[in-house]
Amino acid sequence: TPTIDKLRIEPKGALGVDQSTGRIIGRAAHDGVTSAIDYVHEWTGDSAVSGENIEVVSLAHGQFLMPGLIDTHTHAPQFTFLGIGHDLPLMDWLNKYTFKHESEFKDNQWARKMYTEVINRVVRNGVTFAAYYGTIHVEATCILAEVIRSVGQRAYVGKVCMDANSPDYYSESTAESLEDSKEFVRRILNAETANAHGDQQKGQHIPLIKPIITPRFVPSCTGECLAGLSELAHKHELPIQSHLCENPSEVDFAKSCFPDCTSYSSIYDKHGLLKQGTIMAHCVHMSDEDLRLIRATGAGISHCPNSNFSLASGTADVHRFLSEGIPVGLGTDVGGGYSPSIIDSMRMAAAANRTLLAYKRDRGDFLEGRSAAPLEFSELIFLATQGGAQVMGMRDNLGSLEAGKLFDAIVVDLDVPRSPVPSSTFTPAVIAFGEGSVDAWRLRLEQFVFLADDRNIARVFVNGRLIHSV
């Protein structure tokens, strides 16, 4: 889905990847038989390349290749209470469960053990690129980055900042928050420079891991902290992530902290935190001014429907964001959301959209100005891939399988034992269209979106490298 209105299926074809750069060098949609070496000669224009330098990877029956799934919002330490505590609304949930579990990451051994489990689990779910929140701890969050580096996933990693309205056992002073953020940024940038050593095309090198500036949300930060973090982000040209308009009492609390500001977004904007490459999670309860500021600054939205349902936060109006030209991607928001899978986010996004449609139909007067169009499954795939890439500021490098982009991709297998996706022989329409035809694959893709899970993820590639296979 290079654009939201386009689903491109190639039933037979080939893709070439240069493993030294991680980039796609060519694509072909052929029915005729062509050898890998012929493709490579055509794509490189270099007839001297020999077969020894080429590795051929073929897909089995029932498998297809698609761009890697992108999780634009997740909390790595919150996997420790996955599926627990969804009975409370946001602010109570944070105080009763979240801060306590996150504070445990002051223990580096605990962090290494948990984060190793977490990253393997996320990758197994087909997520090639994620924006992670760590905790307030520099050491544990550096360990998170180390684990991601050793697994080979692409990521933004953030040390969480909390210098206001936070419990004594889990908070920091303004000075600590800013100094520790600087230290964290320095350590991650240095580690990535060391990692890129020997890279033949350093000029073009895009580090696999980047630090992301992470004020938790307005209620947990002072103005001085927000302003200092903005300065740090601009100095190193770093992405920024936070939460916005998730829950009505959170919105009220945020505005009460900054009474001069007329909207939640204007608090972030006043402190210089809204820009291209800023990821705002949730955006459920947006005023017209909130939307105008997000649109005007080029910030992106992470839609986290599982979390929005599970904590009863509300239903975000994705169609409206899209129609206003705002970048939108999907987020799991573990542990507000109970699933680490972006395939789950796709179907939850469909459910959120259908909920709005039904309310609009039955109680239209309550939803003045809300969009009333259904999200199609191809649009859900767009949000999970190209939309996510756009929100992460990587639209030219990721999100679709086109020549010149980095090869982050997954091999999906719909024909696995005990698969949640029925075999194609149980899908009469597939038989009618002829297995392997574009129309049959459309139906199989729709089933993938609504039924698949990690059992269906056969291989995961990041930057041209295989990082997971079953």
Ligand code: GUN
């Ligand atoms: N707002 C501030 N912190 C959090 C968090 O950890 N999860 C969610 N869903 N919302 C938040």
Ligand code: FE
């Ligand atoms: Fe969150």
